[in-house]
Amino acid sequence: MDHPGFFSLAILWMVLWGAIGGAVIHRAYLARDLDVTAARTVGVAVGAATGPFGLVPLYLRTPTLTRAWQALPWIGVVTVFLFAFRASDPDNVCFTSGTFVTSQLVNGLIMGTIYGLMALGLALIFSIIGIVSFSHGEFYMIGGMVVYYMTEVWAPGLGPIAAVIAACAVTFGIGAAFERAFFTPIYAGKVERPNEYAILVTFGLAFFLQYLVQGLSGANPVKASPFFELPRSEWPAGAPIIETTRSNIKLFDMISISTPRLTAAILSVVMLLALIWFLYNTWTGRALRATAQDRQAAAVAGINPGRMNMLAFGLGCMLAGLAGAVLVQAFSWLPQTGAIPALRAFVIIVLGGLGSLPGAFIGGLILGLVEAAGAGCVPDPTRAAAYLPAYGMIILTLVLLLRPQGLFGRKV
């Protein structure tokens, strides 16, 4: 970075005016007896993006805070941040190399799709049962392990699709059985504090599953072979637009995509479409959505809430298992593999809004991009990747502080 001082000053300026905006605008709306639900957040954003130039008119006029008011200033914040960053570090590869930026974008979106799929499971569970599962990462890990054992050890002849289906079945089964055994007291009202009980009991499950797998399968990294392998080819020959090697596709001689990841993302999208079809076109799916919207009303309409709970938890765990199942061909797999993806899923559902299904998916894409940007653009190479686990967590804490309902969630 050429001008770290300028960058620090710019950040300080934004934080300062953001804090002032949050306090002052909230007060202004309160004083005029207007709706204050969004006032603080909009104040922070307008303050950070424009400083006093936007805050003063906002303070004087106090307009109705429509959706546009809630969204546009944030785009402003991001823009201002990017300009400040660019001005202080003009030689950064994120501004100088189009190839690099495109590759990072493509990669961020591919990984974001898979993250989104996993987080969708967590959001589904929250929307129906109202709890956050701390064992989501372990289901991800088990999904991958099942695919590895199916394709490499137990039944190599059956092919990857059968293995992915087996992984879904196993994770759904464990999830549903666990839900029946441990969550029923919550619905019966026998648990004083259901949220905390659920967090702890899923924590126990995570411990149990992780070390059970380590005890049974050992601690050596394993990996499934890629589901599809490409021949080495060029099209058109000579000056290729698409160039493939066994595990890599290169477009326009600049964007390179890993084949295992691409297949994983495509499978994720297919499964996602199947899930959407299931939720909107089957009786069970509609019943699930109905239960998510209004438990009592759904029960009155003849939907068995107990069965819906089991289904939701099973499906949620299955989605995590599925994400693991398609990724075990891209990453080396260990019993501890689930820890980081689980944290990532937390970030995504908070970002999207706890319990919001579209929010989870879009949150996944955003996180994929943010991690790619963090690893790619942070100037100091000894920090860029070392902070990789923290980028998502910074988003999580900021969202919880500024907008706890997330992008699409209902008011907390």
Place this chain on the structure above:
Amino acid sequence: MISHAPKIAGSVAAALLVLFPLVYSAGNYDFVMHLWITAFYYAILASSWALLAGYGGQFSFAHLAFMALGAYGAGILDNYVFLTSLPTGTCTEFGLLGTNIVFLPPAGTGDAGACLTAARATWPEGATVSRFPLLLQIAFGAIVGGGAGWLIGTLVLRLRAAYLALFTVGLSEILRAVLSAEIWLTRGQAGMPMSPLFPEGITILGTTYGPAAKLPAYYVMLALFFATLSLLLWVARSRIGLFLRSLREDEDAAEALGVDTVKWKRAVFVLTAAIAATAGAVQGHYVGLITPNTLVLLQMSLVIAMAVIGGLENLVAAAIGAILISFALEFLRTDFTILGLEVDMTTWRLVFFGLLLMLTLRFLRNGVIQGALMWIERRGVGAETVAKRRAAEEAK
């Protein structure tokens, strides 16, 4: 008489713990002492977390982050600040009451003390260099931890249940990333070395113990444990305890009834964070090294599990749970063979541990220890009632 039973049992247990290092003399003395010290450390963490979560209803995952802040706070003073009798001339320093406080430039994995070493070579015999005083280090750690507790207590005012849990998980992960990436200050994963509690050794009642001796550290940690438990019990039984419970049960109702929820929420965070930070600073000096891995989620889950298995709503039960579990996890490491199958207990003990946690939550909602305590108490009550009735009948 029944009402005195817990007090008597408590006093006897406390007396036994005080006498233990003097009476015990087997060959594995150092190791057993070490287990006790570690057990007290976990007991401090688990019981203070039980006040925060069990009484205050604040389900925080940042407890070990406070602990680490205390340890690193003390560690930074221990590594980079020294007191000397003569000015070095080259380091950053200022004089105070005849001593010089020397600040060394943090140098990561390199040698921070170059300027001090160079100056010492030129000094006359008798010039002294000593570390920043231990008690001030620990106090600084506690202030850093307590300050962070105040900040987090303020930030989470609006957050409840799952949101609070996720927020605190996020903060701990960020802190862990910072501690392992900012190598210039913390030495990253290599860990920050810390001087022993008593670097020159200590003489108690005429017996001199070296810097590595376990007995002084045992009493330091035991004293901290007793002090913590007394403070926590006092808080829990005072009016503050009632306020805290009201926070847990129904925050809105409590507020409507005039309880200053903001104040007490913050206060419980500051108190428990400062306790965790103090424990961290002392433990850091005892172990001699702190690393960012001490605050991975896995370690936090261990503390939580200890408090839960002991009994979340009873501070003493949480502490006993922590002591029992830290001993159990150590002694269950012995592998065994069953039906020709070799069981690697290093892994399987944690499988059983997870299972125990789940089953405790499901079937013994008050925790194992607290459940047992209540059972004993009730049995006594039953026997007493029967005896009274009989006495009454006989009197007729």
Place this chain on the structure above:
Amino acid sequence: MKKLLLTAGALALAAGAANAQVACPIKIGATAPLSAPGAVTGGEAMRDAMAIAEADINAAGGVLGCDVQVVVADDEGLPERGRAVMERLITQDGVVAVGGGYHSSVGLANMEVADAAGIPVVYAETWNDDITGKGLKHIFRIAPLSSEVARIFADFAATVPGVKKVVLVAENTDYGLPASEQTKAGLDAAGISSSVFTVDIGTQDFSGIIERIKAEDPDMIIQLLTGEASYNFTQQSAEAGIGPQDIPTTCDQAALESGAFWQNVPDGNLCFVNAVGLPRALYNDKTNAFVAAYTAKTGKSAAESYAMEAYDSIMILAEAMKIAGSTDGDAIVTALENITYQGTLGEISFPYNSANPPAAAGVAPYFWHQFPNPAVTMVQYQEPGQLAADAPNLFPPQYKTGEPIWPASVQQ
């Protein structure tokens, strides 16, 4: 009180003295990471190797008329745990000497405990220079010095045609960080520029950082990563088009377990691997016997360097006890200082000792009690699926058994 303690101490001493005569079985301790966050893969390999050592010693009649029992303690890769288990081994299990050891941070934390207790330690796989650099009386090491390995890396990089710019990818541990500094210094001396990328241990997805390395356009990549991190990085860099077949890349020694390597890194062909221990062509009877026993026991295709080192660390301690004729710590130290032992790593001795201190011999202080010349070589996988034993040695010249196959970037 004082009296009581003194009596206890006297009793313990008397018991100790009596035991020194006939304490059967003789217990040799060992530490290894057997659970997370330690490198469990390495720890389990070392545990298996040391179990073979125990069996071999006892099959050959034991030591001093006793059977030997190797007590392996789990240090979890945590320095504070490492200290505790060292205390446990010494005071609870009553070991007379300690072998094994994987993570440098653990070794640095627990070596002083053993030294203070007068228990000799032969570290097997802790590379950090400071372990022997402190000059402790009871501490020995048969693993290579980090700075020596760094020298081999730098010297090897200088032999690769056309290398002007190297990227070092280091994990943020006390193996990776000093190793990256030392290697960078070596490269600077050879007139090769380099930049260091640091990653968090436990990172699974390296894609962002790989794109960034690609944007730097290096002529060579040197990995200072261990275990599955190296697997993940190598395979993902291949999928991004800068794998070992595209530009010269060094992989971690974990690659020498060729079965796991090819499963986890199917595109890892042409990888250069730094190997510790004798090249295949120079294997002695002990190496052959150990590799046979180890592969039979574990089902692996080869023995990793750390397995051999762990085996030798136990064997050399047993040998020293035989020579000393006692299990007394100081006697074992004297025996080790004078020993010349034929192990799986070759002829092991500790020439820089109390009779010949490093300062007097004119070598760096960290050669104290250090096996000065373990063979550290560069081997290369030259066809997919090749066994580690068949991969030729390229460097240094005295061990050379084949010519390198340069990847695409060098050939152009």
